[in-house]
Amino acid sequence: xxxxxxxxDPSLGAAVSELGVTGRIATIxxxxxxxxxxxxxxxxxxxxRTVNLRLHARGDALFxxxxxxxxxxxxxxxxxxxxQDFYRIRLEHELEADRVIRSRAAPPEILAxxxxxxxxxxxxxxxxxxxxxxxxRTEFESQWDLANRPSIVRHRAELAEILAGCDAIxxxxxxxxxxxxxxxxxxxADLVQHRTVFAWSAGAMAISDxxxxxxxxxxxxxxxxxxxxxxxxxxxNVVVFPECERRLHLDRKDRVQRLVRRFEPALCLxxxxxxxxxxxxxxxxxxxxxxxxxxxGRATPFMARARxxxxx
Amino acid sequence: xxxxxxxxxxxxxxxxxxxxxxFLNGRKFPIVEGTSVTFVWVGxxxxxxxxxxxxxxxxxxxxxxxxxxxxxxxxxxxxxxxRVEYKYEVHRGGHSGxxxxxxxxxxxxxxxxxxxxxxxxxxxxxxxxxxxxxxRPGALEPFAFDSHALGRRTGHLYLPARFRRxxxxxxxxxxxxxxxxxxxxxxxxxxxxxxRLEIPDLIVAFTDxxxxxxxxxxxxxxxRYVTEELVPDLAKRFPLYDRPQARCIMGAxxxxxxxxxxxxxxxxxxxxxLVQSGSxxxxxxxxxxxxxxxFDRVVEFVNQYRAQPRAVSERVFVSCGVYESLIYExxxxxxxxTATGMEVRFVEARDGHNWENWRDRLxxxxxxxxxxxxxxxxx
Numbered sequence: 001x002x003x004x005x006x007x008x009d010p011s012l013g014a015a016v017s018e019l020g021v022t023g024r025i026a027t028i029x030x031x032x033x034x035x036x037x038x039x040x041x042x043x044x045x046x047x048x049r050t051v052n053l054r055l056h057a058r059g060d061a062l063f064x065x066x067x068x069x070x071x072x073x074x075x076x077x078x079x080x081x082x083x084q085d086f087y088r089i090r091l092e093h094e095l096e097a098d099r100v101i102r103s104r105a106a107p108p109e110i111l112a113x114x115x116x117x118x119x120x121x122x123x124x125x126x127x128x129x130x131x132x133x134x135x136x137r138t139e140f141e142s143q144w145d146l147a148n149r150p151s152i153v154r155h156r157a158e159l160a161e162i163l164a165g166c167d168a169i170x171x172x173x174x175x176x177x178x179x180x181x182x183x184x185x186x187x188x189a190d191l192v193q194h195r196t197v198f199a200w201s202a203g204a205m206a207i208s209d210x211x212x213x214x215x216x217x218x219x220x221x222x223x224x225x226x227x228x229x230x231x232x233x234x235x236x237n238v239v240v241f242p243e244c245e246r247r248l249h250l251d252r253k254d255r256v257q258r259l260v261r262r263f264e265p266a267l268c269l270x271x272x273x274x275x276x277x278x279x280x281x282x283x284x285x286x287x288x289x290x291x292x293x294x295x296x297g298r299a300t301p302f303m304a305r306a307r308x309x310x311x312x
Numbered sequence: 313x314x315x316x317x318x319x320x321x322x323x324x325x326x327x328x329x330x331x332x333x334x335f336l337n338g339r340k341f342p343i344v345e346g347t348s349v350t351f352v353w354v355g356x357x358x359x360x361x362x363x364x365x366x367x368x369x370x371x372x373x374x375x376x377x378x379x380x381x382x383x384x385x386x387x388x389x390x391x392x393x394x395r396v397e398y399k400y401e402v403h404r405g406g407h408s409g410x411x412x413x414x415x416x417x418x419x420x421x422x423x424x425x426x427x428x429x430x431x432x433x434x435x436x437x438x439x440x441x442x443x444x445x446x447x448r449p450g451a452l453e454p455f456a457f458d459s460h461a462l463g464r465r466t467g468h469l470y471l472p473a474r475f476r477r478x479x480x481x482x483x484x485x486x487x488x489x490x491x492x493x494x495x496x497x498x499x500x501x502x503x504x505x506x507x508r509l510e511i512p513d514l515i516v517a518f519t520d521x522x523x524x525x526x527x528x529x530x531x532x533x534x535x536r537y538v539t540e541e542l543v544p545d546l547a548k549r550f551p552l553y554d555r556p557q558a559r560c561i562m563g564a565x566x567x568x569x570x571x572x573x574x575x576x577x578x579x580x581x582x583x584x585x586l587v588q589s590g591s592x593x594x595x596x597x598x599x600x601x602x603x604x605x606x607f608d609r610v611v612e613f614v615n616q617y618r619a620q621p622r623a624v625s626e627r628v629f630v631s632c633g634v635y636e637s638l639i640y641e642x643x644x645x646x647x648x649x650t651a652t653g654m655e656v657r658f659v660e661a662r663d664g665h666n667w668e669n670w671r672d673r674l675x676x677x678x679x680x681x682x683x684x685x686x687x688x689x690x691x
Contacts, residue, residue, distance in 0.1 A: 007691045031689075034476065060478070078555075085557065089655075173691045201690040213687040219510045220680035223687070242690045 002207075002235070003200035004275040004289070005173065005243055011274045012170065012198060013045050018286070019278070021196055023049070023167035030055035030182040031174020031202045042172065050170070051162055055182040058155055062185075066151040069144060076140050077181075080133060080229075087129040088226055094122045095224050098258070122262055126227050130210065133229045137184070146185075156187050163191050173201025173242065176213070177228060180206045189232040197234060201242040204271060208240050209233035212263070216249045225259060235279050237266045244270035244291065244299075253297030260295045268293035269302060277304055318343050319350045319385050323378060332381050341415035342430050349390045349430060351375065351398070352383065352415060359403040360384045363410060364396055365664045367637040372401070392434040394662035395669065396635065397427035420668050422495050429668070440504040440675055441497055447507040448473035452499055455517075459541050461533040468493060470516035471550075472506055480553045482514045482682055483546060485538055487528060487563030487570045489518020495667035501674050509686040510679045515550055517542060525606055528563070528570035530613035535574040539581055556583025556626060560681055564588035564670045565638075569610050575624040576617065584681040585628040588670045592641040594618055614641075623652040629677040630656065631670070633663035 001019065006012050016025070027043070027050045029036045036056040043050045063070035098118040104111065146152050163169070169192060171179070179202050183189070199207045209232075214225035241248060248270065249255055260268050269277070275289035287304035294300060316324075322335045336354065343350040353360050353375060360375040375384035390396060397420050399410045412419065413428035420429045450472045457465045467489045472481070492498040498518075505511045519538070521527045527534040538561070546552060553559075561582045563571045568590030575582040593601040594614040601611045628649050632642035639660070650656045657680055663669035 005691055034474070173689075175685060175688050176690055177688050205690060215687055218679070218683075218686055219505075219675050220683060221676075226687075228688075 001196070001198050001276055001278045002204040002240060002269070002271060002290075003198060004271040005201050005273045007173075007273075009273055010045050011276060012042075012200065013047075015198060015276050016046065016168070016170075019168075019196055021168045024165055025050045025168045025170050025198075026163055026166040026195075027052045028055055028169065028171045028179075028183070028188070028203070029174065030059070031172055031176065031179035031206075032056070033175055033178055039172075042170075046170065051166065053159060053162060053186075055186055055188075056178065058159075059182050059185060062151055062155060066149075069149070069151065072140070072144060076136065080136060083129070083132055083136070084226075084228070087125070087132075088224070090125055091122070091226055092224055094118065094125055098122065102254075119258075119261055126262065130227055130230060137229075147187075152185070152187075156191070159186055159188075160191055163195065166195065168196040168198060171197065171199040171203030171206065173203055176202035176205050176211055179203065180211060180229060180231060183232055189234065192234065201271075204240045204242055205231060207232045207234040208238050209236045210239055210263075210266070212239050212241075214241060214259075215247045216252070216255060225262075239263045239266050239268050240271055241268065241293070242271040243273075245272045250291070250293075250299040255297075256293050256299060257295060257297035260293045260297075264295070270299055277302065315345075317345055317348055317350060317387060319352075319387060327378055327381050329381070332378070332383050335383075336415070341413065344390075344431075344433050346433060347389050347391060348387055349432060350385055350387045351400075351413075351430075352385050353400050353402070353413070354383050354415070355402070356382055357384065357402045357404045361401040361403075362386055362388075362398055363401050364398040365666075366396060366635040367639065367664075368635075375400075390430065390432045391662055392432055394430070394432040394635070395435055395664070395666075395672075396430040396432070397664055397666055398430060399427055420495075420666055422667055423491060427666075432662075435662075438672055438675065440508065441501055441671055443500050444504050444507065447503045449503050450499065450506070451475070452493070457542060457545065459537040461537040461541060462527065465519065465521075465537065465542075467517060467519040469546075470499060470502060470518065472513035472515070473503070474513070477551055479513070480551045480558075482512055482558035482560065483543065483552050484514055484516045484678075484682070485542070485559075485561045486516060486518045487561075487567030488520065488524065488565075490520050491667065492564075492670075493518055496671035496674070498671070498674065501671065505675060505678060506684065509684045509689055510675065511682050511684040514682060515546070515552065517546060524566055524570075528566040529607075529609040530569060530573040531609075532577065534570060535577040538574055539578045556580055558583070558682075560584035560586060560678075562586035562588070562677075564667075565591050565665065566610075568592075569613070572617075572624070573613055576613075579622065579624040582624070583626045585625045586677045586681055587628065588631045588673060588677075589633060589636060589638050589665050590630070590642055590645065591638060592645050594641065594644070614645075618648060621648045621652050623654045625654055627655045627681055628657075629659070629681055631659045631661065631673040631677060633665060633669045634660050635663060636665040638665065 029039050101114050101118050205211045211228040211231050213228050215223040270291040277287040277290045278285050284304040287302045290302040291299040292302040341352050351362050362373045375386040377384050401410050416428045418429040419426045450470050452468050452470050455469045459465050486492050559582050561571045568587035571587050592614045593603050593607045593611050595601050601607050632639050646658045
């Protein structure tokens with residue numbers, strides 16, 4: 001289940017009840033970074049039947065135990081950060097070109113052709129960056145044999161044991177890059193198995209197959225949405241936009257339209273606070289207050305009852 | 313039809329002490345009515361002048377005495393969103409003195425004292441410049457450093473709230489550090505911007521100079537001190553990122569010259585520059601700038617840079633007030649900097665050469681140079 005922000009008016013408890021989860025719930029608050037253990041409110045909200053997987057602290061412990069891996073990991077992160085910087089430079093120029101082209105006066109058929117070309121350029125750049133990140137991660141995992149590296153195998157085994165006693169996993173929001181990092185490092189996607197996953201805000205972004213960073217009005221000027229990396233891919237072909245009420249200008253048709261067309265054919269779902277939607281076997285259901293961003297530039301209530309299949 | 317100004321309504325009728333008092337009661341001064349701003353001073357004088365620092369306007373404008381009263385007034389057209397610092401020069405009995413406006417509580421302070429501040433229609437103190445009770449404050453501690461290049465140097469070090477040695481931090485070096493802290497409220501600004509996730513947790517070295525006009529004017533010793541001595545020392549003591557993108561140097565006026573000239577001497581080391589109202593005086597012919605000999609070394613440096621501009625950093629944020637004479641020099645620098653391939657952002661404000669102008673541009677500048685985790689955090 002994907003949920004909107006839970007910080008001020010949590011609806012997670014109701015969602016857990018709705019899906020009939022009665023057993024223990026493993027929580028992941030790694031996105032809170034050093035505040036990871038400060039989860040008393042979350043535990044209480046879920047009836048104190050939670051166990052925190054402590055992925056952030058576990059990562060720190062792992063790196064203390066395995067300094068060679070720590071150094072290599074840090075170097076890889078630096079390398080990814082460089083790539084992200086260069087991707088952003090290109091992206092900002094592509095977006096600016098797109099904006100200029102669309103503001104020009106020209107015969108409609110030429111404008112449409114050129115606008116499509118600039119959009120194709122942006123999409124190609126997004127795909128290229130995504131593929132580059134995937135390659136760097138794959139090479140790292142292979143080079144350091146993460147699947148069989150004793151220091152990691154031990155943690156993964158511990159996590160599997162904890163999860164064996166849990167019916168569900170709740171993945172909180174926070175710093176999405178840190179969260180994805182820890183989820184991937186400890187192979188959480190492989191440990192989910194049949195369990196119900198509740199994921200909100202950054203957690204919802206992290207379990208989709210593509211993490212898109214976005215903010216229409218950051219302090220440094222008009223924001224450019226950018227791809228960070230792949231997510232866990234538990235819900236394919238969806239891009240989620242939590243905190244949309246504060247981060248997106250949903251009334252700006254041009255921006256919404258560009259966002260949707262950029263990530264087509266993925267479904268763009270905006271998750272305001274208290275919103276939620278269930279995904280099961282490739283089908284969405286029980287959507288509450290979720291908005292679907294449309295190619296028309298409008299944001300409309302997501303009609304999950306249409307049971308749209310997202311499996312290609 | 314435009315409404316008549318308050319001062320004109322007063323002057324329309326018969327003037328006496330009671331009407332003047334009624335005019336003064338409960339009113340904010342200067343009186344801002346659209347773009348018309350009426351300055352008012354009340355008292356016995358032979359002559360009263362408005363003194364301001366708006367480049368392009370007469371720096372001294374006479375107030376007019378309302379007939380038969382002690383009320384002096386002057387109405388000027390001031391655009392929206394402006395901040396103007398001013399004083400009154402009061403002449404009386406063969407003596408004169410510059411005073412702050414007793415009817416206006418707004419003050420801006422600097423190392424030379426204080427000025428009254430006019431805020432025209434639309435201007436508001438940015439919320440992030442005021443202390444916020446929910447913001448966790450960082451720590452500020454004095455430091456002293458024995459420099460081989462310059463001798464003993466002092467300043468303050470800022471560590472963000474929740475500072476942890478297990479993390480890595482960007483470094484910001486601020487020229488005229490104590491003044492930025494005192495007159496631009498920079499600690500409060502840093503606390504707030506970090507709390508709002510608009511800039512990252514960072515370590516800031518607020519450096520001071522006992523002879524800034526010498527050391528900030530393209531002085532090799534200063535560049536060496538900051539780059540080869542201070543930064544390595546801080547890197548030993550604190551977990552700093554070792555990459556240009558995480559090193560920013562900044563300053564205002566001569567401090568901006570120091571930032572650019574330091575980066576110029578160490579190209580590629582300082583990946584981020586923030587220069588505010590830089591004193592980038594230059595000449596197109598000859599070597600002597602109209603600003604006088606204090607600027608000679610600056611002129612030499614800027615002329616050299618203009619002759620052979622080159623990329624010295626990755627990103628440069630330039631800001632300047634349109635009411636200061638340096639707007640010409642700063643506007644002239646922007647295309648030069650841009651042509652080198654550096655990313656340059658230039659911001660103008662309806663403000664002057666003062667600390668509040670520099671304070672008000674910090675959010676946009678710092679968040680562009682050193683973006684915080686705002687794009688990464690979804691609670």
